[in-house]
Amino acid sequence: MTPALLAWPRQAEVHKPVPKSKIYAHAHPSRAVRERFVSEVDQIVWTHKLAPETVNLPSRPGVPEIEVFQVTLRTDDWSETVLRTIDRAIPFPIVFEVCVGERVRSVAAYKRPTLAGGSQWVVDAYFATPWQPAQSPRAPLPTALDLGSLYEQVLQRQIGLAARPGELLPQLVERANAIRVLQGEAGKLEVRLRQEKQFNRKVELNQQLRTVRNEIGRLLGQPDANEIETP
Numbered sequence: 001m002t003p004a005l006l007a008w009p010r011q012a013e014v015h016k017p018v019p020k021s022k023i024y025a026h027a028h029p030s031r032a033v034r035e036r037f038v039s040e041v042d043q044i045v046w047t048h049k050l051a052p053e054t055v056n057l058p059s060r061p062g063v064p065e066i067e068v069f070q071v072t073l074r075t076d077d078w079s080e081t082v083l084r085t086i087d088r089a090i091p092f093p094i095v096f097e098v099c100v101g102e103r104v105r106s107v108a109a110y111k112r113p114t115l116a117g118g119s120q121w122v123v124d125a126y127f128a129t130p131w132q133p134a135q136s137p138r139a140p141l142p143t144a145l146d147l148g149s150l151y152e153q154v155l156q157r158q159i160g161l162a163a164r165p166g167e168l169l170p171q172l173v174e175r176a177n178a179i180r181v182l183q184g185e186a187g188k189l190e191v192r193l194r195q196e197k198q199f200n201r202k203v204e205l206n207q208q209l210r211t212v213r214n215e216i217g218r219l220l221g222q223p224d225a226n227e228i229e230t231p
Helices: 019-026 031-040 080-089 147-159 169-195 199-219
Strands: 013-017 041-050 066-073 094-100 103-113 122-126
Touching: 019 031, 019 041, 019 080, 031 041, 031 080, 066 080, 066 147, 080 094, 080 103, 080 122, 103 147, 103 169, 122 147, 122 169, 147 169, 169 199
Parallel strands: 066 094
Antiparallel strands: 013 041, 041 066, 094 103, 103 122
């Protein structure tokens, strides 16, 4: 099995603690979000800077460099709002390594400058690898010709969904998000189906669930998704 985490190059090491106050100063979070930082976040460390001078790869528009941040949490009960706030404060793509106790997972969103230009960035939905023991083996960085290509390959690992022929990263992210939404709908339909007592209504819910599952299968490249039995 391929390791879920990446081995970041030693020459790209930074290992600088990032005070929460600096995040607040740049992201201007609400009081409620600042309270989340206090209750959920133990420490933020900028661990690596993947840039032309550190990894010998040229930059690309939208990806001048890639940052790696280690976020150590106080609790398993945490919110993506914390990561999104850090992303708003840092004007570069970020890969987070989120640590809770002796476990770690990689979390990242597709982040890109707005089409209007300026200093604003768009941060899409977050994708995470499974939790791993902190000392788990790590995979080498993907081979890339520039930082943009490296970023795309790192995100594809996060998403865990193979790109279709000719499918660009924005399209892959859109498809992965659509699958995530449909999976949520399927989960709700499954709950309603189990709770429903009327036969006719169970048949109707079953058909809705079959339709959603077939659409998930289509997006995953599985034309015949598994169907549940008609009640």
